[in-house]
Amino acid sequence: MLIKPTLRCHLLSNKRSPVIVIENPNQKDAVLQIQNALSEHKTLLLVGNCWVDYKGRASSKLEPGERILIIKSDGSVLVHRPTDYSPVNWQPPGCLFQTSLSPDALRIRAIRPKPREHIDIYFDKIHLLAALTLKDEGAFSLYASEQDMQKAILADPNLIESELQPITFEKPVEPGFIDIYAIDKQGRLVVIEIKNETAGKTAALQLQKYIEAIKKTANRQTRGILVAPTLAKGVQPLLHQLNLEYKPLSPQQCYQTLQRQLGIGRPRLDSFL
Amino acid sequence: MLIKPTLRCHLLSNKRSPVIVIENPNQKDAVLQIQNALSEHKTLLLVGNCWVDYKGRASSKLEPGERILIIKSDGSVLVHRPTDYSPVNWQPPGCLFQTSLSPDALRIRAIRPKPREHIDIYFDKIHLLAALTLKDEGAFSLYASEQDMQKAILADPNLIESELQPITFEKPVEPGFIDIYAIDKQGRLVVIEIKNETAGKTAALQLQKYIEAIKKTANRQTRGILVAPTLAKGVQPLLHQLNLEYKPLSPQQCYQTLQRQLGIGRPRLDSFL
């Protein structure tokens, strides 16, 4: 049997590609596609003119406008306006769905069993409908923030060098706050400046200012250590010139340290505070 | 000049519909469409296989998988996996973008100036690309939650009836907490149970339990008022039977009251607490 090239292409593309896309579907086609997608726990993507009613923990009403609706395979719902990070209406995972068609509009109701609440999303024009079968096994790893790196170093000062003893952190001095203030094994003061990204000249100069501030008050030998995963070009010479040190330390390493500490090392880090 | 039917149709549909959709674009087409959409501050929708690196307040790495990317016209970024309410990677509004093409993948870099951070999103396969021009002027109104209704009534007891004097709220009694505890103009105790949705029989029975608990300790005439926007079927007779009252009150009314109070009535509601 012969298949028209265009049709064949279409069928093939649907098989290969995990997306079914319909532009400007009529309401009847749309409701069928939506019901099908929802029943098969696909991810549903709708772009169109809609209005939304929500009743539950609070109540809300959204007047008509063009938005993006995402219904995920776990039953979470997102209605996104063309601006802002956060959805204007939403539901967390676990919703049940009802789709129905009235002369005026296509309605999708998402019902959350507990706490009992629901949102009604009405479409009178759908520009784009996509039913997606997304395969996503990729691992997500969150590394430490600057604050976390601070915590990690406080929890295990060996990350910087052996026998380092932290005195305090976020120590206020004239130009700002010293990330970590410590004493090394030879009794010298140590000022530590932490960056979770490539450290630039600014970081080096900032550290230098802290050192100067400390030297004004404390009559003791003082070291400055810049802690960061990498150094920007030209910072290494600057550090040398300012007589400052550099200790490579990645957010990943800190993250691992924190995980370890969290896992075994109760009492928790908080006890340090 | 003659235009091929298919092309003509395409152009027309682009004019009428605020969406440009391309299925399975090649990388070269994609990068052009993306750059164009971003420069025109359109909303960009991408579905495909991607991996993400984030560095800033924290750092993160997301291994390859199929996801939805939304870049909004205000420069906010959302990377959504097929599950969960929250995006796996994101940026708040105000990002700047760089799009580039390497042999391996198409890269979109979103840079947030302050605090300085960025996410790199790499696509090696795009199933769906859509550039949207969403018109959304619709007003969004959030009405009161149950807690807000409580605040509103405390701020203006006239919402229930004249000369009502609240004594306390969240009053702990045997079966739970009384939303509002008050005295009416005739000196009778009043127990108020608030629902921000249609009140069912449960609400009426709950109120009844509170009344019984109060009657055990206070030797005074006690009224019970169920406050809700509407009553479920069969609740009215039940209330009558239990000798309880019903006061219709919508979250919307409370919201307006709160707004008024907030606008003029400093000191704020909190001073009541």
Added chain:
DNA sequence: TGCTAAATCTCGAAC
């Protein structure tokens, strides 16, 4: 299942 604390919290308003 219900509670507590943290979050790349976001978001808006007051200072």
Added chain:
DNA sequence: GTTCGAGGTTTAGCA
């Protein structure tokens, strides 16, 4: 601009 507080907060970790 910065700080502060609320949110339909959400989310993760525990009792």
